[in-house]
Amino acid sequence: MFDLTGKSALITGASGGIGGAIAKALHGAGATVALSGTREAPLQALAEELGSRAHVLPCDLGDAEAVTALPKRAAEAMGAVDILVNNAGITRDNLFMRMSEDEWQQVLDVNLTANFRLCKAVLRGMMKARWGRIVNISSIVGATGNPGQGNYAAAKAGLVGMTKSLAYEVASRGITANAVAPGFIETAMTDKLNDEQKAAIMAQIPAGRMGHAEEIAAAVLYLASPEAAYVTGATLHVNGGMAML
């Protein structure tokens, strides 16, 4: 099950905890992977760990031209892009009344607009191949909202609407587009929380623990697989029961 031998996957934000786990899962299922991110050193380290079938493609998703060129670079490196995982994201948290235009725009640019550009750029090859998998990493926050994250929540909710619209358009061509919405996952980002903050979060999670990056990766692997051909426009919530949507 979930054999990706012969498929090529482009993963953004592969230098982070969740992105790295996604890359390992897809690679472990046989896919060739292109690892993208802003920091080259962790991407190189991951590529070395994976060994063969791994390419490093650094890219700043805030740079429109670089974003548009990324799928082309990936296709040149791997021969095609069969699977796109839009995982990269940034936060610029602030209270609504204090949020600057710049904080709003940066988050929308990287978390939403860059994903639009990447989806658009990979579609041509997928249409021709009559096969494609797009997995956009949203967030529980996109569905529930979160104080201090008006920008982030807007981008993550926008991603879900975009994914559904795209799913409609390309379903007849063997291409699926889905979202995965993680809850609280143990990463460098959540390590920074203090014990009090962690305890407050735990109280809201029926599973009684934070999720692991591998548990997000498993959801992505499923949606990227041939077995998930009939699942499109869906949002798979992976949050330990924190919000049952």
Add this chain to the structure above:
Amino acid sequence: MSDIPDRVRKIVVEHLGVEEDKVTESASFIDDLGADSLDTVELVMAFEEEFGIEIPDDAAETIQTFGDAVKFIKEAS
């Protein structure tokens, strides 16, 4: 150059699964040949490849009929 209409017609016939004689000068891809909007995007992609040209999005929107396509490709190639 002179074989452009034949090559375009071949792509249209193959892609839309229509009879060759239906693909007339004024035949509209959507209204007469049963294409949906995504089919027209794919036709443009196929023309680009066959003739080694680039058809920008705003130009692609003006290509509604077989005749439009042949005219555009003749001018572009």
